[in-house]
Amino acid sequence: MGGRKWSEQEDAVLREVSESDVTLLSQMHRLPGREWNSAKCRASKLGLALSNHVEWTEEERAVLREIWTSDMSIKVGMKRLPRRGYDAARSEAQRLGISGKRGRTxxxxxxxxxxxxxxxxxxxxPLRADQLAQITGATVRQIHKTLAAGRSTTFRVDDWSRKSTFGDPTACWALGAAPDAPRPARKPTHVSQKESAARMRVRAGRFNPFATLVSQVAA
Incomplete structure (x- = not known):
């Protein structure tokens, strides 16, 4: 079922907001019982352009200060500011004079x-890039760029692993300036398919070790 229908008076408020320099958030008291996201969607349906600038609330600024001055991961912290992007948060932190290494790029x-x-x-x-992303809260792209920048000086490829039967080897990273571990060759397709079929037979309970031994002896 749909929500409460919008009245002509409420639509008139949205039109007034659209024609002025004020933000929708600052005028939500004129739309009792309505949520900001709902009002924004209604304005869009009416073809009304709203100001992109949304004033920061004191609660948001408090969260921003906590993110910028603590050891909290920025990626994790920004989840507490669902209406804000990183660029907007950084600009607001600079405007407020909030210092902290967390805000610098x-x-x-x-x-x-x-x-x-x-x-x-x-x-x-060693750990893969996706595992490091889960641990640190950074994106996989940030992890890859950082590892590449510090390769052979701070980080090295200690081992390689395959995440799937047909996938390319994935680097497993460790600390150190030693040479990388040699990258293994990609498995031929027919070998990967044969190994996959063998695993499927084992899971299906159709694996016969004696038949396998006989075929190996016959070969």
Whole structure:
């Protein structure tokens, strides 16, 4: 079932907001019982253009200060600001004069990524890029860029693993400046298919070790 129908008076409020310099958020008190997202959607249906600038609330600024001045992952912290993007958060932090390394970016992404990777690999290694992303809260892309920038000086490929039967080998990273472990050759398709079929037979309970032994002897 749909929600409460919008009245002509409510639509008139949205039109007034659209024609002025005020934000929709600041005028929500004129739309009692309505949510900001719902009002925004209604304005869109009416073809009304609203100001893109949404004033920061004191609650949002408090969360922003906590993110920027603590050891919290920015990716995790931004989930507490669902209406804000990273660029908007960084601009607001600069406007408020909030200092902290968490808010700075470098050539290869957020400044916290490299220290976070080092801390993770000191506890456990080797680890794949996707595993490091889960541990640190950074994106896989940020992890890859940071590892590439520090390759052969801070990070090295310690081993290789395959996440699937037909996939290419995936690098497993560790700390160190030693040469990377040799990359294994990609498995031929017919070998991968044969191994996959054998595993399926085992799971289906149709594996006969004696038949396999006979075929090997006959060969």
């Amino acid at each position: 470098g050539r290869i992404g957020y400044a916290f990524v490299k220290p976070a990777i080092i801390a993770a690999l000191e506890k456990e290694s």
